Amino acid sequence: MAMSMLATKFHVPAPRRHALARPRLVDPLLSDSREDRKLTLICAPAGFGKTTLLSQWVRRVRVADPGVRVAWLSLDAGDNDPARFLNHLVAGMHGVDAGIGSGAKALLDATQAAAAEPVLVALINDVAQAGAAFIVVLDDYHAVEARPVHDAVAFLLDHSPPQLHLAMASRSDPPLPLSRLRGRDQMTELRAADLRFSAQEAGAFLNECMGLSLSAEHISALEARTEGWAAGLQLAALSLRGHADVPGFIDAFTGSNRFILDYLVEEVLQRQPDHVRSFLMRTAILDRLSGPLCDAVTAQGGSSAVLNHLERANLFVVPLDDRRQWYRYHHLFAEVLRARASHEEPELQKPLHRRASEWYQHHDLLEDALKHALAARDVERAGALLEAVLPAIRRSRHDATLRGWLSALPDHIVRGNPVLSVFYAWLMLTSGDLDAVEERLQDAERGLAEASRDGERTRNLPGGLKAESEEFRALPVTIAVYRAALAQAAGDVTGTAAHARRALELCGPGDHLSRAAAAGFLGLAAWARGDLDTAVPTFAEVAPNLHGAGNIADELASTMVLADMWMARGSLTEARRLLEQALTAADSAGIASGPPTADLHVGISALYCESGAPAAARAHLESGITLGEAASLPENLYRRFVVMARLQYLSGDPGRALELLEEAERRYLRGFFPDVRPIPAMKARIWIGQGALREASDWARARRLSAGDELTYLREFEHLTLARLLIAEQEADPNGSLGGAFDLLERLLQAAQASGRGGSVNEILVLKAKAYQVQGRVGLALEALEQALIRTEAEGHVRLFLDEGAPMIALLHKAAAERICPSFVSHLLHAANTGETVPATPRGTDGMPVQLSERELQVLRLLDSSLSGPEVARQLFVSLNTLRTHTRHIFEKLQVNSRAEAVRRAREHGVL
Amino acid sequence: MTGHMPHGHEPGHYELRVEGHLDDHWVEWFEHLELTRASDGTTALRGPVADQAALHSLLNKVRDLGMVLISVRMIGPSAGSVGDH
Numbered sequence: 001m002a003m004s005m006l007a008t009k010f011h012v013p014a015p016r017r018h019a020l021a022r023p024r025l026v027d028p029l030l031s032d033s034r035e036d037r038k039l040t041l042i043c044a045p046a047g048f049g050k051t052t053l054l055s056q057w058v059r060r061v062r063v064a065d066p067g068v069r070v071a072w073l074s075l076d077a078g079d080n081d082p083a084r085f086l087n088h089l090v091a092g093m094h095g096v097d098a099g100i101g102s103g104a105k106a107l108l109d110a111t112q113a114a115a116a117e118p119v120l121v122a123l124i125n126d127v128a129q130a131g132a133a134f135i136v137v138l139d140d141y142h143a144v145e146a147r148p149v150h151d152a153v154a155f156l157l158d159h160s161p162p163q164l165h166l167a168m169a170s171r172s173d174p175p176l177p178l179s180r181l182r183g184r185d186q187m188t189e190l191r192a193a194d195l196r197f198s199a200q201e202a203g204a205f206l207n208e209c210m211g212l213s214l215s216a217e218h219i220s221a222l223e224a225r226t227e228g229w230a231a232g233l234q235l236a237a238l239s240l241r242g243h244a245d246v247p248g249f250i251d252a253f254t255g256s257n258r259f260i261l262d263y264l265v266e267e268v269l270q271r272q273p274d275h276v277r278s279f280l281m282r283t284a285i286l287d288r289l290s291g292p293l294c295d296a297v298t299a300q301g302g303s304s305a306v307l308n309h310l311e312r313a314n315l316f317v318v319p320l321d322d323r324r325q326w327y328r329y330h331h332l333f334a335e336v337l338r339a340r341a342s343h344e345e346p347e348l349q350k351p352l353h354r355r356a357s358e359w360y361q362h363h364d365l366l367e368d369a370l371k372h373a374l375a376a377r378d379v380e381r382a383g384a385l386l387e388a389v390l391p392a393i394r395r396s397r398h399d400a401t402l403r404g405w406l407s408a409l410p411d412h413i414v415r416g417n418p419v420l421s422v423f424y425a426w427l428m429l430t431s432g433d434l435d436a437v438e439e440r441l442q443d444a445e446r447g448l449a450e451a452s453r454d455g456e457r458t459r460n461l462p463g464g465l466k467a468e469s470e471e472f473r474a475l476p477v478t479i480a481v482y483r484a485a486l487a488q489a490a491g492d493v494t495g496t497a498a499h500a501r502r503a504l505e506l507c508g509p510g511d512h513l514s515r516a517a518a519a520g521f522l523g524l525a526a527w528a529r530g531d532l533d534t535a536v537p538t539f540a541e542v543a544p545n546l547h548g549a550g551n552i553a554d555e556l557a558s559t560m561v562l563a564d565m566w567m568a569r570g571s572l573t574e575a576r577r578l579l580e581q582a583l584t585a586a587d588s589a590g591i592a593s594g595p596p597t598a599d600l601h602v603g604i605s606a607l608y609c610e611s612g613a614p615a616a617a618r619a620h621l622e623s624g625i626t627l628g629e630a631a632s633l634p635e636n637l638y639r640r641f642v643v644m645a646r647l648q649y650l651s652g653d654p655g656r657a658l659e660l661l662e663e664a665e666r667r668y669l670r671g672f673f674p675d676v677r678p679i680p681a682m683k684a685r686i687w688i689g690q691g692a693l694r695e696a697s698d699w700a701r702a703r704r705l706s707a708g709d710e711l712t713y714l715r716e717f718e719h720l721t722l723a724r725l726l727i728a729e730q731e732a733d734p735n736g737s738l739g740g741a742f743d744l745l746e747r748l749l750q751a752a753q754a755s756g757r758g759g760s761v762n763e764i765l766v767l768k769a770k771a772y773q774v775q776g777r778v779g780l781a782l783e784a785l786e787q788a789l790i791r792t793e794a795e796g797h798v799r800l801f802l803d804e805g806a807p808m809i810a811l812l813h814k815a816a817a818e819r820i821c822p823s824f825v826s827h828l829l830h831a832a833n834t835g836e837t838v839p840a841t842p843r844g845t846d847g848m849p850v851q852l853s854e855r856e857l858q859v860l861r862l863l864d865s866s867l868s869g870p871e872v873a874r875q876l877f878v879s880l881n882t883l884r885t886h887t888r889h890i891f892e893k894l895q896v897n898s899r900a901e902a903v904r905r906a907r908e909h910g911v912l
Numbered sequence: 913m914t915g916h917m918p919h920g921h922e923p924g925h926y927e928l929r930v931e932g933h934l935d936d937h938w939v940e941w942f943e944h945l946e947l948t949r950a951s952d953g954t955t956a957l958r959g960p961v962a963d964q965a966a967l968h969s970l971l972n973k974v975r976d977l978g979m980v981l982i983s984v985r986m987i988g989p990s991a992g993s994v995g996d997h
Binding site for chain 2 (some may be wrong): 045046047048142171172229231257258259260261262266331332335336338339340342343344346
C-alpha cells in the first residue's frame, strides 16, 4: 500500500480530456533547444493551467523524441525535508531509467544524514553517462520552502549536463538564481500573462472542448470577467452546461462583484445532486481520494462510483494512477471546498478527520493517519501514532519530518511518552542544545518507571496501535548512550566511560547501534587516557556493529579512527590495511564518491608519507581532493591540509607547509575525537627542523611546557616536541645543557610502555638516540637507535628516522658501519639519498654528495632560465619570500653566492 | 514600553485588501480576520497577526486561492488597539 501511494507522487498526469491544446505556448517550448536551456519555469497563480500545460508539453516532447526520459514529481509540504526530497528525486529518476540513480541510492542508504551534493553528483554523472535526454519535472514547486531543498535544486541546475533539463511549475518565483539563468539565456519562462486565455482560446475552449455554443459576445464577456483565468473559465463552463438561461447567467456573473471563485464554485455546487454535493464537502479534507477511503470518511457506500462520475463530469478530480484507484481534487477547488465545509459544517470536521485517520491507520499508512489525528485534535492518538511510526521514519532518516511532527504535538503529550521524550532528547543533542537533553531523559525515565510499576511489559498504545516494542525496550540503553554523549561533550572522561559501560551492560546482542555507540564512547575515552591496549580492542567493536545496523558510511568513518589508534600503537601496516580495506568496501557498497571515501584516501596518503613513499602519498592525496569536500566528513576536512603540509615539507618547502598547517587550523573541528596531535605542535616541529628555535620556544612558553611537567597522554605530542626543541637547542649551542630532556624522555617512555603506545615508544627511542648523538655519546646513541630499528623494521617507518636530520643520518652511517640492522639501515640511507630529504639539512657533512630536495631542483631549473625572481615565484605558486628561502638553501648547499654561479656549479655536479 | 522590539517580531494589526467580494465562509480560513466588503468591489481582511511568519502564511493563502492582492498594511501595533474601520 505504501508503495502504491508513493507511486502516485510520480504519476505523470494525462493531459485533461477537455483541455485546450495551446500550440502558441507549447510550440515555443518544444523548439527551444533543451541542450542550451537548463530550466523551463512556469510561474503563475493557482488555476492558470500550469500542470495541464506541462503535461501537454511532456506528451509532445515524447512524440518528437521517443527516447527522452521524463521523471515527474508532484511536490508537497513533505518535500521540505531534504532527505525526503532527495529520496523522491532519486526514486523518481531511477523509476524511469534503471541505469540512473543506483549510486545515489547507495549513498542515501549508507549515510546517516546524507549530504545532498554527493547524491546529486552521482545522479548528474549517471545522466551524463547514459546519454539520453532526461527531463525532471517538479510540479507544485511552491510547496517547497526549505532552504536546503532550494540549494539542492540550485546545485542541480548549476551542474546539470546538457542531457538534463529541469521543468517546474510554481505559484511564486522560486528562490533560485533565476536572473543568472535569464542573463545567460538558459531558461524558458512562461508567466501568468502568457498563460491567460486569449479571446480566441477562450472561445475554442468553451465551445469546442466543453461543448457549449456561446456567441462571440458572451465569450468575450466571460473572457473579460475571468481575465483569461483557466480555472474561472472552466468553472463557468461547468455552470453553463445544461443551463437554461445562458444570457441570464452571463449577465449575472459579469455584473457581480463577488470573488470569482466563490461565485462559480457555488454555481457548480448548486447544480450537483445532494449526495454529490455532500460528498464533495466531506471529502475535501483528503489530500488523496480512493473509493474505500471516501466510504470510510463519509460513512456511506458507493464512493468509487461518485469518484468516477466526478472524473467523467470533469469536476476537478485528477487521477493519480492509471488504474483510477487514487484521485485528488484540483488544489484550488479543494481549498474552496474546505473553506466552505469548515464554515457550513464546523462540527463535522473533527469526526471526518478522525475517520480518515483510522482508515489510514488500518491500512498501515501511519504518517497520513498521524496528520489527520492532529487535524482532529486527537492528540493522544497522534502521540501514539508518532511513536508507532518513529522507527520507520528514523530508519529512512527523515529528521526534518520528525522534527515537524514533534513540534505539532502538545508538550505534555511528548513529555508523557518515554519514546518521544528520548527522541526529543536526541534532536536536542544533534542540534547542539545540550542543556535541554537531560531534562527530557529524566521525563523518559519517569515514564519508564511508571510503565514498569504498572507491570506493562508489552507496549499497547491507544487505538489498538502496537509500536515496535524493540524501540521501547531499548530505551534504558538509549538513555545511557545519550548520557555518555553528553558527558563526552562536557569533557567528562570518567562520566563518559561510566555511562557507556552501563549501556553495554544493558543492551542485547542484536542492538547494533547502541552497541556501536557504547563501544565507540568507551574506546574514545580509553584513547583520550592514552590506554591504547584497551582502546583498540574496544573500538574494534564499533565497525562490525555499525555494519550490522546497515550504516556503511559510519562504519567506514569509524575505521579512520581505528587506523589512527593503530598508528599510535606504532603499526603503520595495520593502519594502512584497515584503510585500504575500507576503501574497497566503499567501492563495493557503491559509495565511492561519498563520505568518507576522500578521508580514507587522505589517511592512506598520510601513512605513505611516513613510510617514505611520497609518490604514492601524492597519488592518494590527489584522489581524495578530486572527490571534493562533499566526500569528506566535516571533522576530517582539516586532515587533507595536514597531509599537504607534510608533503610540502618533505619536498623542501617548509614555508608553504606552515601556511597549509595554518589553513588546517582554521578547518579543525574537534568532534568526538581527542586532539592527540595538536596542529600548533606540528608547526613547532617544522620550526625546530628549520632551526627557527626562537619561534619554537615561544610556542613552548605559550603552551607552558616544561621538562618537569606531569605527563598526560593528551600532552604527549607536545612533550615530545619539547624534547626535540631541547635537543635542537643543545645542537645549536654545544655549551648548553639538554635541560632535563633525558629525564623527560625517560618518564615519557615509561608511560608509553605501560599503556601499549608503541608509536610513542619508537619516537622516544629515536629522540634518545639523537640526544646522545648530539652529546657525542655514540655508544649509548647506537644502543637506543638499535632498539628503535628493531622495533620498526617490519613497519618500514622511514620518516621516524629521517625527520631527525643530519645527526640521525650521521648516526645511521655509524650503525651501518657497525652492521646494526643492516638491511633496514641501508634502506633508510638509500631513502635519505634518493627520496625527498628534510630541507635545510646542513650540507654534505661526512663528504656526502650535495643533496637537493625535489623542490630545490625545481627552483634550480627555473633559475637556469631567463625568468625573473617574481616570475619564478609565480610559476611555482609560492611567495617571493619562500622562493628566497629556497634560493638561500640552494646557495648554501652548493656553496655559491649568485644565481649564475649556482647554475654553473649544479651543472658541474651533474645535478642539472 | 521601554525598548523597541525589531519590527515584525511582535504582534500587529494588519489589513489585507483583495479584489472581489469574498463570501463569509472565508472567515475561518483566514484565522478569523474581520472581513469587510467595500463598495469599490474589494474586500478588506483585518485583524491581529502574531508575527511576520504568520503574515506570510496569510499571504500564501491569498496566493493559493488565486486572489488578486491589492495592498497589505499595518494598521495598529498590537492586539487590542485597533483603530479605524
